[in-house]
Structure formats: C-alpha cells, structure tokens
Amino acid sequence: MVTGGGRGIGAAIADHLAGLGACVTVMGRTRETLARSAAAIEAAHGVKVGLEVVDLAEPDQIERAFSSAMGRLGPAAILVNNAGIALPAPFLKTDLALWNRIFAVDATAPFLCTRQVLKGMIDGGYGRVITVSSTAGLTGFPYVSAYCAAKHAVIGMTRALAREVAKTGVTVNCVCPGYTDTDIVAGALDNIAAKTGRSREDALADIVSHNPQGRLIQPDEVAETVAWLCQPNSRSITGQSILIAGGELM
Numbered sequence: 001m002v003t004g005g006g007r008g009i010g011a012a013i014a015d016h017l018a019g020l021g022a023c024v025t026v027m028g029r030t031r032e033t034l035a036r037s038a039a040a041i042e043a044a045h046g047v048k049v050g051l052e053v054v055d056l057a058e059p060d061q062i063e064r065a066f067s068s069a070m071g072r073l074g075p076a077a078i079l080v081n082n083a084g085i086a087l088p089a090p091f092l093k094t095d096l097a098l099w100n101r102i103f104a105v106d107a108t109a110p111f112l113c114t115r116q117v118l119k120g121m122i123d124g125g126y127g128r129v130i131t132v133s134s135t136a137g138l139t140g141f142p143y144v145s146a147y148c149a150a151k152h153a154v155i156g157m158t159r160a161l162a163r164e165v166a167k168t169g170v171t172v173n174c175v176c177p178g179y180t181d182t183d184i185v186a187g188a189l190d191n192i193a194a195k196t197g198r199s200r201e202d203a204l205a206d207i208v209s210h211n212p213q214g215r216l217i218q219p220d221e222v223a224e225t226v227a228w229l230c231q232p233n234s235r236s237i238t239g240q241s242i243l244i245a246g247g248e249l250m
Contacts, residue, residue: 001024001025001027001066001069001076001078001079001080001113001117002014002017002024002025002026002027002080002082003027003028003054003056003080003081003082003083003109003113004027004028004082004083004084005024005025005026005027005028005034005037005051005080005082006026006028006030006033006034006036006037007033007037007182007183008180008182008183008184008219009082009132009177009180009182009219009222009223010026010028010037010080010082010083010132011026011037011040011041011219012219012220012222012223013080013082013222013223013226013227014026014037014041014049015040015041015044015045015223016220016223016224016226016227017078017080017226017227017230018041018044018045018047018049019044019045019227020227020230020231021047022077022078022230023047023048023050023073024041024047024049024050025049025050025051025052025069025073026038026041026049026050026051026052027051027052027053027054027056027065027069027083028051028053028054028083029053029054029055029056030053031051031053034051034052034053035051037049037051038050038051050069050072050073052065052066052068052069053065056083056104056105056109056112056113057101057104057105057109059108059112062109062112062113062116063112063116066113066116066117067116070116070117070120075117075120075121075123075124076116076117076120076121076127077121077124077126077127077128078127078128078130078230079113079114079117079127079128079129079130080130080131080132080226081109081110081113081114081129081130081131081132081154082131082132083105083109084105084106084132084134084151084184085101085102085105085106085184086102086144086147086184086188087101087102087146087147088143088144088147088188088191089143089144089146090143091143091145094145094146098146099146099149102146102147102150103146103149103150103153106147106150106151106153106154107150107151107153107154107157110131110154110157111157114129114157114161117129118161118165118170121168121169121170122165122168122169122170124169125168125169126169126170126232127165127168127169127170127171128170128171128173128229128230129158129161129170129171129172129173130172130173130174130175130226130229130230131154131157131158131173131174131175132174132175132177132222132226133151133154133155133158133174133175133176133241134147134151134176134177134178135176135177135178135243135245135248135249136148136151136152137151137152137154137155137174137176137241138152138155138176138241138243138249139249154174155174155176155241158172158173158174158239158241159239159241162238162239162240163239166238169235171229171234171235171237171238172238172239173229173237173238173239173240173241173242174240174241174242175222175225175226175229175241175242175244176241176242176243176244176245176249177217177221177222177244177245178210178211178217178243178244178245178246178248178249179207179208179210179211179216179217180216180217180218180219180222181216181217181218181219182219185207185216188203188207189203189204189207192206204216210248211245211246211247211248212246212247212248213246213247214246215246217244217245217246221244222244225242225244229242
C-alpha cells in the first residue's frame, strides 16, 4: 500500500516496489492521477496495480479504502505512508483550522493507516511500515510550524512503535528527504515568486543552497531507500529516520 501513490515520491516508490515483485495498491484523492500511475507501473513491470481513491483527512474513507484493497489482495506486508501536504504560513497566521488540516494528513493519517495493517503484519510475522517524513521532522524551518510539528510527530510515532513491535518481524522506519523535485516544491517556488517578486530561478537557488550538493533530491533516490527498507535483509533497521538530503543534516 502506497499513499499519495499517484505522483512524485509515491509514484516512484510504487514503481520500485512493483519492480521487486510486490503487488502494489496506490492510494490518493484523484482517480485520474492514480490511474495514470497504475498504468505506467503495469506497463513497466507487467504486474496488476490496484488503486483506491481516498481522502486521507477522512478516517471513514481510510477504513473503506484499506478494507477494499485487502479484500482483493489479503493482508498488507508493506505500508508506505507517503501522502503529505505543506501549507506555509507565519506562526501568527497559522490558525487552528490550518494546523488541524496539516496534522490530519501528515500525522493522523499515517497513524490511522498503520492501524489498518499492523495486526495482519504481526499475525503474519512480517511487515514493513515506512513513513515519508522530511528534514523538517528533524529540525525547524520558518513559516511551516505546523508542517514541522506534524513531521516531528510521525518520527516520534515511528520510534515508539518500532520498540513495541520489535520482536514480531515488523519494522517501522521513516525516510527524511530534503527538498525534492516534486509538485510540493514546485508549488513552494511559485508561492515564493508570487509573494516576493523574485524569479523562480532565484527561489530555486535559495532552496538548493540548503543542500551541500547544491541540488534537489530526485524521487527515485527516496524510492530506492524505501525499497531497501522493505526487503527481508533490512530486518535489523527499525526505529530509524534516514536522511536523504545531500548532507543538509548530519
């Protein structure tokens, strides 16, 4: 199961897992986007890819989507909590509605999705739960206090759950990309340009300056790390927050 699997990091992760032989279900809000992702993965790897349309801010929809997917394929061995939103605002303009909106998708949804699959993983003696956090889950950035708080929250959940299930054959990890070449970063560049009058090129240069390698992370780099964590020989890796950020944090 890959949430936010229709594009960007999620689509890359789903593609890599299918390439390793996994039966994949991509989840997200937009059927057309999911269908394009599923068709591309099927064409590349000759596997059938399922899709579930779900708004992860709605708990009832999460339960329905997972029930439907597992009804077709059986208990899930891998869950990738990838879906996320980033809505910038100064702290004093971050009202409760914005805070709750970000937490619903970035923190509460990973909790609820994990609850849907964890018992089956424990009963089967094998499972991989991987949540896509961010460098913002390990440090602070201005104007995204809610996003940072939510990403810190899923790292805390990951560490606690990893200890709780350590003897069950289930591992629980986070990956923490830096600025990645995705729609979220494209939107951030547009927002910076609109609010400051700077060019997108100048805004991009400022963003990649955080990465000592001076570039955006590519979705495939994140996907490769997730795919490694999903394999049996990564069974000793649990409770970790693995940075994929070109040395931005160490």
